[in-house]
Structure formats: structure tokens, C-alpha cells
Amino acid sequence: MKRESITLNGTKYRWPLRPMVIVCIDGGDPAYIERGIEDGIIPNIERFVQNGFYAVCDGTVPSFTCPNNMSIVTGSPPAVHGISGNFYLEPDTREAVMMTGPELLRSSTVLAEFANRGAKVVTITAKDKLRQQLQKGIDLTKGNISFSSQFADKCTMEENGIGNMLELVGMPQPDMYSAELSLFVLEAGIKLLEQQRPDLMYLSLTDFIQHKYAPGERECNEFYQNLDNAFGRLVELGTALVLTADHGMNDKAKDDGSPNVIWLQDLLDEEFGKDTTTVICPITDPFVAHHGALGGFVRVYCNGSTSRERTLRFIEQLPGVESVYDRIAAAAEFELPPDREGDLAVLSEAGTCIGAAAAAHDLEGLKGHRLRTHGGVSERKVPLIISEPVNDEYQARAARRTLKSYEVFDFAINGPAQ
């Protein structure tokens, strides 16, 4: 095996000298880390922050799961990798399409590039929706592994490069809406590290807990203590550990606890008439009970006669709206692929979220919880924590400007002194 560096999207990555584990803490707003350290409940993470490296980066906007995971693993913005939401409207058919298919991902990944040079690569995701893109280009017949804890009980050699995950991990199949769905990812990572010592491992969790609980709440503290414990064990196994997130999280409920929502489709229908516009909520996936498909970023498609300019002016003055961009401006501002943008992109303020028509959203799943969600600029800040210090060049870069989350792999792999 030739231990060569690889180059992808203009960045050169050296061969990792020891196992490198990158964990994407879904919804892992820096506020959780900062509060946890303040409360003294996450000693391992605290040690990495003090003795290793810590920065707060700008994640990709829309601050959703799929675009950000792809920005991290491709080391590029959505303008390059193409994944700009969990969901988009296909321009020719006007049909809403999930953006989870590997054919929609326009870039190779750092994981695939290393796997193709002979590195042993493992990717584990909590929700299966990310799996196919994470494993794109990785040959699972050559000892590489890719699976989701959502379907841990259905792993096969053909599909995942490994079978029998429940037995290996020694945990029951976790529920879709549970902390265990994330903890299973970490326990599986630890087991595979012990048994197979992969060169590169990417572990992506789920934000079920962060959607429900604010920093400092009991259930949240318990979750972060469990994460911290697993992180400690990963480092004890001799890995270089990197912690980041796909997006942050904000409380978007009113004083009385009800969700603070702009029902944009209803307002547009009232102003311009029914069927003149289509609002698409790109946070949507089939599992939305914990946020009711409400986020801080939506796309508006203007049908035929409706003027974009008039629609933009109308939306702009709505209370709680932070900004509205047309297709070109949105693509330029957030490095997005213009062909997957709507006519307008609408972003809400930190304390507000945007929905389509009130009748189309099922808020039953919130079950008395305050709505916490993400999607806008206010939820783009993510932590980057490395268990060891980075060299002078990378220190200087981090001191000079706010890092982008698509630099995470660059920092993770090239940053630590060797």
C-alpha cells in the first residue's frame, strides 16, 4: 500500500499516520460545549479544548444536516458538491425530490479518495438518509464499511461491508427518536476501531436531543456525558479525534411556549392568490416529529405570472424575516448551486422559524416541548475540536479569520503536528 497524500477540490490531504476519527455531532451547537465545560460535566472534551485545538467555524447555510455533512466530507461548499438542502424542487418536473441520492452529489469525498488509495475507511451515520452519499465511491468489497444505526439490524456484507452489527455492538436496535441512535454510532465505532483499526472513520450522529433540550437541561447533560465518555475511550485507543457539528440550534418558541412560526405559504396565498407560489421547506425528511418540518430557511418558487420582485418585497417586510435573496444572490452569498435554488431564499431571525401552510405541518410530535430548530444564519456556527494541537501554520490561519466547516478535514488531517 502506497501511503500517498490525496488532493480533492484543491486541497491536499496527507496520509493519516494513525487512525483518525471525525465525529459530526448533529445539532451540536457550540453553546452545548461551552455550557458543558462551564458545568464541568464533559472532562474529555474540556481537555481537548485546553490541550488540543478549539475554534468556532461557519457552517454551510442552509444550516441543515445533508448540506453540512457533505461540505465536511468533500471539503467544499454546496456550489461544488451540489447538496443544498435535504429536499429541493426539480426544475423540469416541479416535483419535490429528497437530496439524499448519491447521483445528486457532484463531488468525490475525502473518505472515498483515501479508500481508493488503500486506506481502510468506515462511515457510520445515525439516520440512513446520509449513508449513500457518505459511502459514495467507497468500495465496500475491500474491507471498507458503511452503515446506519437506523438499519443496524439489517446490515449485510453486500450492502454495508459488514453484517451482524447488533451482536458486535451488544446493544438492541435503537429507536429512530432516541439518544441511543447516536450512542450506537459511537459504540460501533469503538468496536470497529478495536477490531479492525481503520485509518479513517467518519461518525455522524442525530440531533434528536438538541431539538428537544437546551444546554444545561438534565436529558441534554446526560447525553453529552455519554458522548464525552465515548470520546475519552476513542482517544485511549490511540486515535486522533476530531469533533464538529453540521449546524447549531436555537429556541424558536414564544413566551407562552407555542412555536414562533411564519406560515409563509398562507401569507403568500392571501396576498397573491392560491397556486401563485410554492414554498419548499428543505429541512424536511421522513422523520420530522421533533421539529414539525419547521426550519430557518425556505425556498419560494414563483409560478408563471407572479413577479419575483413583488414577492421578495412582500416577504422582506414580514416580522421575523431576517433576509430574502433571489436565486443568484442566494447562490453567491452562501456558495450554493444556482440550479438547485428556488426563485427566492428566505431566512428567519434566530427566534423565529418558517413553515409553508399551517395545515401542512404536523406539530403533534413536539408534545409540549418548546420548538428548537435550525436552518438560518443564526444556526450556522459549529465547533471544531481536535484532541491534539495544530501546527503554527494552522494556528495562524484560525487566528486570522473565521474558519469554514468545509475546512474541517483539512484541519483534522493536516493540522496536527507530526
Ligand SMILES: [Zn+2]
Ligand atoms: Zn442535523
